[in-house]
Amino acid sequence: MSVVAARTGSRLGRWLVSGPPTLYLIVFFAVPSLIMVLASFRTPGEFGGLAPLVEEGKLDLNLESYARFFSESVYAQIFLKSFWYALLTTLLCLALAYPLASLIARSSKRYRDLLLLLVILPFWSNFLIRVYAWMIILGPNAALAKTVNGVLAWFGHEPVPLLFSAFAVLVCLVYVHLPFMVLPLYANLEKHDLALLDAAQDLGANAWQRFWRITFPLSLPGVYAGAALVFIPAFGIFAIPDILGGPDDSLIGNVIKQQFLETRDWPFGSVLSIVLTVTALVLAGLAAWVARRNLGAPSSAKESRA
Amino acid sequence: MALLEIQNVTRRFGDFTAVDNVSIDIDAGEFFTLLGPSGCGKTTLLRMIAGFDLPDGGRILLNGEDLVERPPERRPMRMVFQSYALFPHMTVEGNVAFPLQMARTPAAEIPAKVESALEDVRLTGFGKRYPHELSGGQKQRVAIGRALVTHPSVLLLDEPLAALDAKLREEMQIELINLQKEVGITFVYVTHDQTEALALSHRIAVMNKGRVEQLDEPSKIYGFPKTRFVADFIGHINLLSGSVSERRDGVVTIDVAGLGAVRVATGSQPAVGSRGTIALRPEKIHIGAKTPSDSADNQCRGTVAELLYMGDVTVYKVATPGDTRIEALLANSQSGRAKFFEVGDAVEVSWAVDAGHFIEE
Numbered sequence: 001m002s003v004v005a006a007r008t009g010s011r012l013g014r015w016l017v018s019g020p021p022t023l024y025l026i027v028f029f030a031v032p033s034l035i036m037v038l039a040s041f042r043t044p045g046e047f048g049g050l051a052p053l054v055e056e057g058k059l060d061l062n063l064e065s066y067a068r069f070f071s072e073s074v075y076a077q078i079f080l081k082s083f084w085y086a087l088l089t090t091l092l093c094l095a096l097a098y099p100l101a102s103l104i105a106r107s108s109k110r111y112r113d114l115l116l117l118l119v120i121l122p123f124w125s126n127f128l129i130r131v132y133a134w135m136i137i138l139g140p141n142a143a144l145a146k147t148v149n150g151v152l153a154w155f156g157h158e159p160v161p162l163l164f165s166a167f168a169v170l171v172c173l174v175y176v177h178l179p180f181m182v183l184p185l186y187a188n189l190e191k192h193d194l195a196l197l198d199a200a201q202d203l204g205a206n207a208w209q210r211f212w213r214i215t216f217p218l219s220l221p222g223v224y225a226g227a228a229l230v231f232i233p234a235f236g237i238f239a240i241p242d243i244l245g246g247p248d249d250s251l252i253g254n255v256i257k258q259q260f261l262e263t264r265d266w267p268f269g270s271v272l273s274i275v276l277t278v279t280a281l282v283l284a285g286l287a288a289w290v291a292r293r294n295l296g297a298p299s300s301a302k303e304s305r306a
Numbered sequence: 307m308a309l310l311e312i313q314n315v316t317r318r319f320g321d322f323t324a325v326d327n328v329s330i331d332i333d334a335g336e337f338f339t340l341l342g343p344s345g346c347g348k349t350t351l352l353r354m355i356a357g358f359d360l361p362d363g364g365r366i367l368l369n370g371e372d373l374v375e376r377p378p379e380r381r382p383m384r385m386v387f388q389s390y391a392l393f394p395h396m397t398v399e400g401n402v403a404f405p406l407q408m409a410r411t412p413a414a415e416i417p418a419k420v421e422s423a424l425e426d427v428r429l430t431g432f433g434k435r436y437p438h439e440l441s442g443g444q445k446q447r448v449a450i451g452r453a454l455v456t457h458p459s460v461l462l463l464d465e466p467l468a469a470l471d472a473k474l475r476e477e478m479q480i481e482l483i484n485l486q487k488e489v490g491i492t493f494v495y496v497t498h499d500q501t502e503a504l505a506l507s508h509r510i511a512v513m514n515k516g517r518v519e520q521l522d523e524p525s526k527i528y529g530f531p532k533t534r535f536v537a538d539f540i541g542h543i544n545l546l547s548g549s550v551s552e553r554r555d556g557v558v559t560i561d562v563a564g565l566g567a568v569r570v571a572t573g574s575q576p577a578v579g580s581r582g583t584i585a586l587r588p589e590k591i592h593i594g595a596k597t598p599s600d601s602a603d604n605q606c607r608g609t610v611a612e613l614l615y616m617g618d619v620t621v622y623k624v625a626t627p628g629d630t631r632i633e634a635l636l637a638n639s640q641s642g643r644a645k646f647f648e649v650g651d652a653v654e655v656s657w658a659v660d661a662g663h664f665i666e667e
Contacts, residue, residue: 199391201358203376203452208666213404217395 040270048264065232065267069275075255079275082252086235089173093181093230094223096174101185101222102215105192119182124163127176131243134172138162138244167242169251173234180233181226188222189215224291232280253275307370309334309492310355310460313362317350319639324350326516327364332494334459337486339495341503341515343539349464349497351513355494356385356462368459379408383460384453388468390436390445392452398424399433402452409456423455426485443474454489462496467502477506500540504528512536528587530663537585537665542621544586544633546662550576557659561585564628569603572664584663589636590661593646593653595624603659608632610651622647624655 041061043051053060069075122130137144140161147161155211162168192215200210238253245251251273259269308331317325321372329336332338340348354357354365367372373381384405393401395435401588402420411419424430427447437445446466465483467475483506486493494527503510504524511521512535519595520532531537537545546568552559559569562584570584608624611631617638624632632655636646 191390193391195387195389195391197394198358198378199385199387200404202358202383202385202394203405204456205404206379209408214393302353 088233090231097181105189110303164246177230180229184225185222311367313365315361337493337508339503339507339510341639346513384458385462389467395523415426423451429450460492466601546584570662581667584662586662588633591634593634605656
């Protein structure tokens with residue numbers, strides 16, 4: 001085979017490998033995003049949907065939906081609330097997942113696979129079914145609510161509903177997203193060189209110092225990965241507040257869903273979606289930047305070599 | 307009183323006894339080596355000294371104090387790990403400063419101490435680098451600097467040079483000797499490499515199957531091995547076994563199968579008829595086309611069966627008529643001649659009565 005033919009062959013091979021994913025991204029990510037961006041500048045239709053793009057020979061594009069978003073503070077407030085929920089979910093997931101991931105990473109090979117299986121087991125049943133299950137668990141006639149209210153009554157407190165509350169939303173948010181924090185943390189912690197902990201102990205570090213000075217800094221790539229995997233979906237979620245939240249527990253995802261399905265104001269829904277996407281991207285970029293700065297020179301790949 | 311006393315220490319893992327009733331006293335300022343094949347218990351013993359493992363029986367004392375209640379972080383000893391165990395997310399400075407920070411050294415004093423430790427291990431100017439930017443030898447020096455910065459009373463080294471290539475290893479050996487002299491800290495060194503142990507140590511404990519077979523100075527270990535195991539493990543050696551047929555004037559004669567009567571000088575008094583082994587170093591055997599005129603005490607005829615040309619020396623394996631192999635070593639010191647004999651050459655091997663060392667069995 002000539003050099004030219006070989007080169008053409010390798011170029012074809014490269015296209016065969018990178019073509020389908022590129023096409024996939026164009027069709028399912030770039031095009032819908034562009035449609036959404038375009039929709040955000042259009043006028044809502046009289047009966048929902050969108051008004052015609054060209055009316056009386058004029059292109060109908062305007063900034064009205066953006067103006068509405070920035071003039072009505074209720075939407076910024078809901079954004080902020082969603083941000084706090086997502087942040088709290090991320091922190092709670094981290095607090096719960098860290099010990100769990102450490103335990104799995106330190107357990108013997110035999111139990112490790114079983115424990116990992118248990119972590120991903122919830123994925124085997126439908127997301128909505130799992131959310132509905134929480135309605136039963138948190139319901140007023142379930143043992144949990146009865147116990148909690150029994151204890152409250154003991155202290156002379158009014159009974160509180162567990163279901164249809166911010167509490168229910170948060171519990172379920174944490175429950176649903178926990179595996180997304182456990183898995184990257186486990187993947188990171190499992191690679192740690194245990195000799196480093198022996199060395200730290202030998203050099204005078206107690207258990208607390210060994211964790212904060214060695215284990216935790218080295219696990220930061222896993223922490224950031226898990227945080228991104230939890231925070232971004234939690235930020236835009238709508239099903240959980242819909243099912244388990246009260247009237248005041250709507251998050252930005254609910255508002256977006258409302259704009260498209262109930263109010264049928266597609267341009268405004270598009271604006272909210274764009275703001276959500278951009279915010280999530282900016283936060284993810286920020287996290288990546290902080291991660292790189294905190295870790296100094298060695299990337300995770302170099303760490304495992306050293 | 308010795309600085310570090312290991313008293314009747316035993317450690318079992320299930321049915322396996324890793325360390326079996328070992329007692330060793332190590333003095334202040336000593337370079338002490340635990341030498342043995344893998345699985346002999348030397349690393350287990352070192353980990354018990356460091357505090358990562360506790361003895362099932364016996365005691366380990368430092369300055370007369372039993373260490374059993376002290377976890378590793380509270381023992382004034384530092385360990386240098388085979389894998390270096392440098393913290394990858396910290397610079398060289400950060401690594402060396404770590405034990406100082408753990409010891410709550412005032413922050414103002416830390417940079418000077420770090421600088422001085424880096425100077426000790428000849429790494430001045432490398433402070434800002436990360437471990438992955440260093441070569442193996444440099445990493446090793448950081449690990450040693452980090453261990454020495456708090457001036458511990460004992461430095462424990464677990465095969466620290468095993469991961470280095472041969473030439474670097476030799477350089478580091480010389481550096482370790484000088485460093486130990488300079489800082490005056492007691493080194494307890496674990497290795498399976500007998501040349502390393504001989505070159506570095508003041509004293510060596512040769513371990514086998516959890517027990518100390520011999521504890522002595524390097525030259526005694528090499529020249530006067532107490533057991534067959536020690537003789538065989540340290541360097542190359544001819545082991546000629548047989549029963550004692552005669553004893554007279556400090557010289558015993560042993561009937562070696564396939565070789566005949568071999569005479570060896572010894573201080574011990576083996577009974578006639580008892581079994582024993584003569585340990586004979588290859589470099590003490592004379593090999594020539596003819597036996598030297600001043601007739602040697604032991605001699606035999608044979609042919610060169612194999613030879614290994616090593617550059618500085620050539621090792622000959624001589625087959626005797628009785629089918630015993632005798633290994634002899636000849637320095638290639640004569641100018642203009644690379645080798646003296648070829649495979650198949652008829653040669654005479656001979657050695658003095660005091661060349662060998664008698665081991666009773």
